[in-house]
Amino acid sequence: xxxxxxxxxxxxxxxxxxxxxxxxxxxxxxxxxxxxxxxxxxxxxxxxxxxxxxxxxxxxxxxxxxxxxxxxxxxxxxxxxxxxxxxxxxxxxxxxxxxxxxxxxxxxxxxxxxxxxxxxxxxxxxxxxxxxxxxxxxxxxxxxxxxxxxxxxxxxxxxxxxxxxxxxxxxxxxxxxxxxxxxxxxxxxxxxxxxxxxxxxxxxxxxxxxxxxxxxxxxxxxxxxxxxxxxxxxxxxxxxxxxxxxxxxxxxxxxxxxxxxxxxxxxxxxxxxxxxxxxxxxxxxxxxxxxxxxxxxxxxxxxxxxxxxxxxxxxxxxx
Amino acid sequence: xxxxxxxxxxxxxxxxxxxxxxxxxxxxxxxxxxxxxxxxxxxxxxxxxxxxxxxxxxxxxxxxxxxxxxxxxxxxxxxxxxxxxxxxxxxxxxxxxxxxxxxxxxxxxxxxxxxxxxxxxxxxxxxxxxxxxxxxxxxxxxxxxxxxxxxxxxxxxxxxxxxxxxxxxxxxxxxxxxxxxxxxxxxxxxxxxxxxxxxxxxxxxxxxxxxxxxxxxxxxxxxxxxxxxxxxxxxxxxxxxxxxxxxxxxxxxxxxxxxxxxxxxxxxxxxxxxxxxxxxxxxxxxxxxxxxxxxxxxxxxxxxxxxxxxxxxxxxxxxxxxxxxxxxxxxxxxxxxxxxxxxxxxxxxxxxxxxxxxxxxxxxxxx
Numbered sequence: 088x089x090x091x092x093x094x095x096x097x098x099x100x101x102x103x104x105x106x107x108x109x110x111x112x113x114x115x116x117x118x119x120x121x122x123x124x125x126x127x128x129x130x131x132x133x134x135x136x137x138x139x140x141x142x143x144x145x146x147x148x149x150x151x152x153x154x155x156x157x158x159x160x161x162x163x164x165x166x167x168x169x170x171x172x173x174x175x176x177x178x179x180x181x182x183x184x185x186x187x188x189x190x191x192x193x194x195x196x197x198x199x200x201x202x203x204x205x206x207x208x209x210x211x212x213x214x215x216x217x218x219x220x221x222x223x224x225x226x227x228x229x230x231x232x233x234x235x236x237x238x239x240x241x242x243x244x245x246x247x248x249x250x251x252x253x254x255x256x257x258x259x260x261x262x263x264x265x266x267x268x269x270x271x272x273x274x275x276x277x278x279x280x281x282x283x284x285x286x287x288x289x290x291x292x293x294x295x296x297x298x299x300x301x302x303x304x305x306x307x308x309x310x311x312x313x314x315x316x317x318x319x320x321x322x323x324x325x326x327x328x329x330x331x332x333x334x335x336x337x338x339x340x341x342x343x344x345x346x347x348x349x350x351x352x353x354x355x356x357x358x359x360x361x362x363x364x365x366x367x368x369x370x371x372x373x374x375x376x377x378x379x380x381x382x383x384x385x386x387x388x389x390x391x392x393x394x395x396x397x398x399x400x401x402x403x404x405x406x
Numbered sequence: 407x408x409x410x411x412x413x414x415x416x417x418x419x420x421x422x423x424x425x426x427x428x429x430x431x432x433x434x435x436x437x438x439x440x441x442x443x444x445x446x447x448x449x450x451x452x453x454x455x456x457x458x459x460x461x462x463x464x465x466x467x468x469x470x471x472x473x474x475x476x477x478x479x480x481x482x483x484x485x486x487x488x489x490x491x492x493x494x495x496x497x498x499x500x501x502x503x504x505x506x507x508x509x510x511x512x513x514x515x516x517x518x519x520x521x522x523x524x525x526x527x528x529x530x531x532x533x534x535x536x537x538x539x540x541x542x543x544x545x546x547x548x549x550x551x552x553x554x555x556x557x558x559x560x561x562x563x564x565x566x567x568x569x570x571x572x573x574x575x576x577x578x579x580x581x582x583x584x585x586x587x588x589x590x591x592x593x594x595x596x597x598x599x600x601x602x603x604x605x606x607x608x609x610x611x612x613x614x615x616x617x618x619x620x621x622x623x624x625x626x627x628x629x630x631x632x633x634x635x636x637x638x639x640x641x642x643x644x645x646x647x648x649x650x651x652x653x654x655x656x657x658x659x660x661x662x663x664x665x666x667x668x669x670x671x672x673x674x675x676x677x678x679x680x681x682x683x684x685x686x687x688x689x690x691x692x693x694x695x696x697x698x699x700x701x702x703x704x705x706x707x708x709x710x711x712x713x714x715x716x717x718x719x720x721x722x723x724x725x726x727x728x729x730x731x732x733x734x735x736x737x738x739x740x741x742x743x744x745x746x747x748x749x750x751x752x753x754x755x756x757x758x759x760x761x762x763x764x765x766x767x768x769x770x771x772x773x
Contacts, residue, residue: 143615177611181609182607183426192414198408
């Protein structure tokens with residue numbers, strides 16, 4: 088399948104979703120191209136899941152227009168279901184059925200005949216390394232195995248668009264890496280993937296990212312763009328008594344955040360400060376500490392944009 | 407509606423049911439235990455009521471009368487009280503349910519043909535007191551060798567002949583009724599939990615992103631329970647036949663038809679509850695809310711005709727009431743389906759309307 092990078096898979100205009108008084112998604116606009124892996128990054132409760140559910144038609148937007156794969160949502164949600172796959176945050180297949188029984192059930196629900204169900208199951212079990220556990224009950228599987236099965240079930244009908252809601256939250260880093268290999272394979276085959284996460288290493292793998300905070304879209308772009316456009320400079324401080332230094336720095340309004348990473352303190356200083364290293368040396372009264380400027384990471388971006396948006400400094404520990 | 411999808415859901419439900427040993431055990435154990443328990447325990451022919459005697463006459467005739475009363479089997483003389491006052495206290499204390507007081511002019515009364523004595527009865531249980539009222543007409547003629555001129559053997563006004571259950575055994579009434587009660591309980595309980603369980607375990611979030619239609623999901627979920635309902639009916643009626651000698655007069659086809667419509671009605675009622683309840687606990691509470699009137703108002707325990715009109719309306723709304731009529735008609739009276747169209751149509755209509763309501767209530771949305 089050719090990559091249709093110029094065509095939008097998802098467009099959303101000013102989408103708002105309220106639950107009673109609470110606004111879970113606040114005036115979010117998105118334009119997601121086909122054939123890419125698009126990431127939703129945000130802290131817990133930032134509206135990632137609500138956003139995904141609204142886009143696949145499980146929730147009706149309170150305001151705004153959503154168009155997915157050329158279908159108007161939620162009006163044409165039923166037609167959309169045949170073309171999307173959805174992997175829920177909580178494992179949602181049946182624990183008391185075997186791997187094969189779960190796959191067959193999903194296949195039959197999508198209306199495939201017996202022969203297709205059989206051959207597609209074989210194919211998926213090979214791709215996702217489910218062959219050895221094919222007859223095992225799902226309740227007894229490990230987190231990584233369950234996750235591979237969930238992905239296999241979500242792509243059974245070869246959807247054009249795949250929604251993954253925090254797919255790797257119960258999985259170790261090794262399995263997480265394998266999982267992402269599979270996602271890139273799917274992407275190569277032309278599937279557009281929308282994935283939510285709060286892991287920085289996962290976010291860095293996405294082609295494009297949207298950072299959500301308290302229901303608002305606070306930053307959008309490729310990971311590289313986001314890091315380049317960071318509104319702060321990063322100073323690394325080495326030395327002793329870093330806890331005290333951190334407290335001192337956090338009292339300065341120009342400091343966005345300061346978090347300790349082992350024997351170093353990572354300080355984000357506002358762009359308006361012309362010489363950040365000197366500024367830190369002065370503010371923290373560190374005449375002979377080891378100080379140097381460094382490249383911002385995605386985590387720095389994340390901390391900065393979520394801090395700016397909520398109008399308060401991140402005084403918490405390291406992420 | 408896609409039959410293939412419907413079967414996929416039913417197959418999945420069957421598999422899960424087969425692997426849930428507790429539920430599967432209940433399917434068999436509930437009818438078994440309840441049949442034996444109720445079949446033996448429930449008896450409206452009251453016998454062996456503990457009573458006392460206050461014989462002020464202290465004559466042979468008095469002892470004979472007391473012995474005759476005991477010989478009916480209705481009462482057991484467990485106490486003797488010297489005075490009526492003491493006897494009354496014993497009734498208040500619950501020692502005995504009634505006391506027979508025989509006055510000291512008993513012999514004269516016997517000769518005159520007067521009332522020979524008095525039963526003082528604790529009326530707090532109406533079944534017990536009506537059994538004792540039956541003793542009021544206990545014949546005494548065999549006590550008196552030469553019947554006096556005034557005393558004549560009274561002729562009953564009516565002759566009665568009792569059809570279908572001439573020995574008036576309670577089990578004959580209880581066992582078919584029990585089918586209705588047990589089906590109400592298990593069918594509503596299992597299905598009301600069915601949808602809620604998927605929601606609680608998170609399966610629903612996946613299911614609603616698939617092309618499955620609400621009606622397919624609803625029907626697919628109830629098909630396995632229809633089979634279970636038939637298994638339970640077979641257990642109860644067969645065991646009732648063997649253990650309690652309950653006749654099964656009606657045809658098997660009529661029995662299957664009425665049971666099918668009732669199972670359908672109960673299952674859809676369960677499905678409607680399932681779309682209302684948020685947790686399995688709530689589903690269980692709602693099941694009990696339906697179950698209790700189904701036992702007490704359906705005619706299972708107390709005759710429908712004896713209820714006030716308002717209660718009869720409530721009873722009419724319960725599927726169990728209609729099934730009680732149907733199954734007793736078919737099992738005991740060998741009635742034709744043609745004679746039972748009202749109740750049959752009512753249950754069938756209930757099923758169809760219920761399925762539509764449940765499907766409409768079930769939204770493929772999370773909000």
